[in-house]
Amino acid sequence: MLEVRDVVVKFGGFRAVDGVSLAVAAGSIVGIAGTNGAGKTTLFGVMAGQIAAASGSVVFEGRDMTRLPPFRRARAGLARTFQVPREFGRLSVLDNLRAAAPNDAHETLLGAWLGRAGAAKADARLADQADEILALVGLQAVRDLPGAALSGGQKKLLELGRALMGTPRCILLDEPFAGVNPVLIGQLLEVLRAIHARGIALVVIEHHLQALKALASRLVVMDQGRVIADGAPDAVLTDERVQAAYMGGVV
Ligand SMILES: Nc1ncnc2c1ncn2[C@@H]1O[C@H](COP(=O)(O)OP(=O)(O)OP(=O)(O)O)[C@@H](O)[C@H]1O
Numbered sequence: 610m611l612e613v614r615d616v617v618v619k620f621g622g623f624r625a626v627d628g629v630s631l632a633v634a635a636g637s638i639v640g641i642a643g644t645n646g647a648g649k650t651t652l653f654g655v656m657a658g659q660i661a662a663a664s665g666s667v668v669f670e671g672r673d674m675t676r677l678p679p680f681r682r683a684r685a686g687l688a689r690t691f692q693v694p695r696e697f698g699r700l701s702v703l704d705n706l707r708a709a710a711p712n713d714a715h716e717t718l719l720g721a722w723l724g725r726a727g728a729a730k731a732d733a734r735l736a737d738q739a740d741e742i743l744a745l746v747g748l749q750a751v752r753d754l755p756g757a758a759l760s761g762g763q764k765k766l767l768e769l770g771r772a773l774m775g776t777p778r779c780i781l782l783d784e785p786f787a788g789v790n791p792v793l794i795g796q797l798l799e800v801l802r803a804i805h806a807r808g809i810a811l812v813v814i815e816h817h818l819q820a821l822k823a824l825a826s827r828l829v830v831m832d833q834g835r836v837i838a839d840g841a842p843d844a845v846l847t848d849e850r851v852q853a854a855y856m857g858g859v860v
């Protein structure tokens with residue numbers, strides 16, 4: 610479904626991603642681990658379109674996305690979340706979700722074509738979708754609070770909800786568990802499983818390999834811009850190069 614081929618990203622003379630190839634099957638869950646600075650977030654940037662690769666390509670559902678801007682990739686069904694949540698602090702949680710919808714009928718040609726009544730209907734549909742997603746990620750209780758009032762964990766859930774507004778078929782999640790308290794982690798795992806059960810593929814960056822193992826059937830480990838292991842969790846966890854990269858620590 611999603612394939613990156615031979616991706617290289619350079620910052621000055623430094624290769625943050627150094628020839629990575631990776632394929633994600635439709636409906637699968639792939640975990641991406643690796644120590645700080647391994648190039649995980651940069652790779653997501655290339656997949657989702659925020660970062661231009663020096664070389665290599667990104668293909669999603671058979672379409673070459675390499676030169677498409679992020680919003681075009683999102684519309685095509687490829688969404689991402691950010692390591693540091695990007696909510697609108699002054700907008701309500703509900704409006705944060707509505708603002709993340711790729712097609713607001715009031716602002717598009719579609720809206721002009723539908724007329725005011727049609728746009729109102731599209732608006733109502735958007736509100737329904739936002740409410741459904743609020744329920745899915747468990748944020749109904751804070752629906753009308755401003756984004757800035759949420760806890761770190763709730764902001765992570767909102768970030769996920771915003772990605773879902775585009776009805777994606779694949780979501781790239783950058784450290785969705787980081788900074789989330791243990792109770793919410795359990796909730797978040799359930800939410801991710803529910804999303805996966807709807808047939809949506811997930812690619813999840815997470816340092817903690819054991820946490821990833823609870824979710825993903827395949828793990829990819831990066832180190833210094835390269836993939837050093839890719840396969841079944843147990844094989845990856847016992848891989849010598851992985852052990853060495855983690856220095857027997859965080860695994
Ligand atoms: N815009 C940038 N300009 C220069 N260097 C960058 C830039 N973005 C990232 N880097 C460098 O590229 C390397 C990879 O960074 P990246 O954020 O992809 O790592 P990561 O695997 O996501 O790390 P972490 O687990 O800490 O989030 C790091 O050495 C980082 O300092």
Ligand SMILES: [Mg+2]
Pocket residue numbers: 649650651692
């Ligand atoms: Mg990162």
